[in-house]
Amino acid sequence: MQLAHGTVETPCFMPVGTAAAVKALTPAELLAAQAQIVLANTYHLWLRPGLDTIEAAGGIHRFMAWDRPILTDSGGFQVFSLESRRRLDDDGVTFASHLDGSEHRFTPENVAEFQQRIGSDVAMVLDVCVKLPASSEQLERAVRLTTAWARRAAAVPARPQTKFFAIVQGGLDLELRARSAREVVELDFPGYAIGGLSVGETRDEMYATTRRTAALLPVEKPRYLMGVGTMRDCVAAIDAGVDCFDSVYPTRCGRNGRAMTRGGELNMFNARFVADFTPLDPSCDCSTCTTYSRAYLAHCFRSKEMLGPRLLSYHNVYALNALMCEAREAIEAGQWGRFKARTTFAQSSQIDG
């Protein structure tokens, strides 16, 4: 992906910095962990610190001291999670802030403008996201509005820095997915996302829908699966033709004491780690794995030392990016099938993202 702040090699995992900060990690650490692009959240930034502050800071990149590409989501996912605190109409969505209850309104136009003005490299159009399971009426309306809103976002005067990606909805209904994909592809966006997954369906349903939907999107443009971030899901998504994904999963796991490794996840609160002086993941060359023992990390989590979340968040982002790096090399070498067969992840210790 050629973006205003640099080129992103795909397939690529995008760490999430909801409030213009990837939790527990500095930009320097993100670079060291081979992150190429980070995601920030329109809903959260809109409410705090707000457009004026980010513009006055010189844009989102300068504000958070990250000079590589930034993708901002549309805030749709967060607003639709608010349930009783939002009201949807065909023109947009009105919602109450989770911070202070104040009323705000998102339209395809103002969300697009917000993302342009803060200087996002990739801005997502406002979409209507539905929790699964959902009725056909709900899904049909989501698809209809998502297309209409994508058209309206595309009509917002462009700024050279920002590329808009449209979103495909439709739940697990493949006919609706096909219609949604066809409608947004007609609008000729520079990239497309598969939204409305990782919202309550099974893993197999998610895989199948991703594969069928990705196949409907133009192969020469980025295809982005929203909300995916376990090692297994990322490999499955790449196999389905996806180019990029984002998730809070690696950093959330890191804060909660769960280490991502190719052999499965390790819970640092497990008693067996208290006297385990081996590296967290002997096959990983990140600074956490080469500097500290499992026993020390276990001690930090048990003692509620902030170092624990820091060191484990770093490892998780590093490890997932290392996997992506190997995936790119495998694809380039024409070895994807072999790579996929080699990277089987222990299922039992995985938890859903």
Added chain:
Amino acid sequence: MQLAHGTVETPCFMPVGTAAAVKALTPAELLAAQAQIVLANTYHLWLRPGLDTIEAAGGIHRFMAWDRPILTDSGGFQVFSLESRRRLDDDGVTFASHLDGSEHRFTPENVAEFQQRIGSDVAMVLDVCVKLPASSEQLERAVRLTTAWARRAAAVPARPQTKFFAIVQGGLDLELRARSAREVVELDFPGYAIGGLSVGETRDEMYATTRRTAALLPVEKPRYLMGVGTMRDCVAAIDAGVDCFDSVYPTRCGRNGRAMTRGGELNMFNARFVADFTPLDPSCDCSTCTTYSRAYLAHCFRSKEMLGPRLLSYHNVYALNALMCEAREAIEAGQWGRFKARTTFAQSSQIDG
């Protein structure tokens, strides 16, 4: 100070890593912030992870991945803070763990052995610390037991890696301080600490007692003032003849959004910082001050992003160590008086350590 893991230039501030972790900071960051020695806490390490784990890890240095000097306090201060949960007798002190209520006993011997076995560079003898104000009987008993216990600690078979420092008690009673100092100096320790201050007395009382007590200690050996860590207190202590000090103050302030600067402390929750795009401290060259704005730090604290505590803890330790570095240069250049006159700290915004 020539110690097993290196030489420490004095005067020197020692960041506190209570549970074998300086809160929010990695060893690499401590080095970058010019820390020469860190302090860890016998009481906390005794309870968790415990002697066996640290020994199995290869000692405290390897456990926490810090290969420079480490000073461990005796745990006396923490045990005596437990108040109703401890029972003092002439032989030692029995206490209930704050973690699980289990009963433990500290004696001068077992505390000395613990510190030797985990590999401390500097071990503090077990002392009796009294909260101020205190009766003369309490203070007299504290002095008597502290001397007796220092004698018993000195009788524990030495290990080459560890130097023992004795502690002077006596509250604000200068006659008792003189007696305590005379008694422990007779035992010929490689260093001496001034204990029982920063425990409820006024700043002026603390300064006066420090000055009088430091004057009673041999000038050719390290003099350590326990529990001091504001910029102003450190400069006053150096002026009183003190060589090293420790405090959780810089990291605790950092976690709570308070930045230490020579112009006074800044509270990042203050509304005026929300749209202040200047560096935290324009005169500081630490990575926090050269990378982020006050507005971004304020945003991190308001958004409860862990980056806020991280970045501010780093700045505070860096800034205090930079002050110590300048103090050393001034002393070496015979310019201490000028340095002291130049570094007047805004009093109003200082809070007690």
